[in-house]
């Protein structure tokens with residue numbers, strides 16, 4: 384039998400995962416004079432921050448409240464968001480040289496448009512505050528000991544055992560496996576008999592297959608401002624037609640509330656009434672063809688694509704009441720039954736995760752396992768598109784740092 388050599392360390396906590404949550408946790412712990420060690424599987428920290436927002440990092444949202452988060456317990460995130468607010472995020476980054484600019488709908492990006500500036504803030508602060516970061520260090524398992532935890536980590540093919548009184552699981556979720564996403568957070572929770580809220584890809588494009596697919600494919604690249612809804616929620620943003628179905632912000636948003644087999648509905652002309660608009664146009668321009676009229680509202684391509692569903696060759700004056708009703712139904716109540724979603728390869732976040740029932744909302748410590756903390760995406764708190772997920776990652780990292 385081989386003896387297991389465990390390195391006793393002086394760290395107050397081992398943080399597993401050097402993403403948004405883990406980095407914020409290390410820095411905030413450092414401000415409190417605590418020492419942490421980040422173990423990061425990849426060869427660098429902050430990989431998802433670097434690709435976020437198209438490489439520009441939408442690091443928070445001016446209008447974030449607990450209302451834009453999905454969880455089995457919608458109240459769970461309130462405590463963390465009251466401890467670390469959007470203003471805290473903004474002033475934290477301002478203090479370290481990152482001014483924010485709002486792009487749209489409260490979405491805040493660095494003025495430099497460079498996500499790498501955000502990551503650099505954490506790398507510099509970790510160095511200044513003496514917080515250790517080990518990259519290429521994949522944690523295999525966390526074990527409970529009498530006075531804390533032992534973590535088995537693989538570094539350059541060698542196993543090491545490191546111990547500390549606290550362990551923070553900030554290992555993210557399942558999206559983008561090719562970037563090294565793991566189920567480590569979920570696995571560790573299960574290992575300690577903690578419940579998991581069902582997981583699924585979220586903020587993800589939706590696919591259309593079968594006889595309808597060519598209709599969407601012909602429109603690939605067309606983007607339309609819409610209201611997209613189901614029986615739970617509605618979003619007003621652009622949709623984007625693609626070769627395989629639908630994407631764009633409104634679709635990504637609704638995908639987080641969509642379940643396989645369900646339909647979604649699209650109002651292709653939100654806040655206006657197509658029947659009234661046609662009536663008005665008819666008064667001065669009755670000879671105009673419906674095709675030309677629709678092309679003026681949308682693109683020519685989109686108007687042409689509607690020719691299999693509407694009498695686009697007729698002029699406006701000759702449209703019957705029934706035809707206008709059908710047109711109105713199609714424009715304002717366009718029903719789509721997605722075949723599926725594009726999966727974790729294309730999802731921005733994971734829905735579900737470590738059940739909030741298992742964690743203290745005030746400290747994010749596991750109720751059954753004192754000293755074990757969960758933060759960021761591996762917890763069942765999933766934000767909307769638009770900087771909300773980082774706000775949760777920063778807030779949960781901050782909260783944990785206060786309690787390790």
Ligand SMILES: Cc1cc2nc3c(=O)[nH]c(=O)nc-3n(C[C@H](O)[C@H](O)[C@H](O)COP(=O)(O)OP(=O)(O)OC[C@H]3O[C@@H](n4cnc5c(N)ncnc54)[C@H](O)[C@@H]3O)c2cc1C
Pocket residue numbers: 399400401402403404405422423424425428429430431432434435436437440441442443520521522523553554555556558559563564565567730731732758759760761769770771772773774776
């Ligand atoms: C393409 C894309 C764009 C996005 N854009 C935005 C955006 O603009 N705004 C926004 O708010 N959100 C955005 N998100 C979501 C956001 O990136 C995540 O919500 C956020 O990164 C979650 O932070 P985290 O710290 O929980 O996890 P992560 O940032 O994923 O970090 C987890 C880390 O843990 C490491 N790890 C995993 N397992 C182990 C292990 N066993 N041992 C050691 N290390 C391990 C991983 O390598 C990873 O570095 C985007 C996501 C994607 C995929």
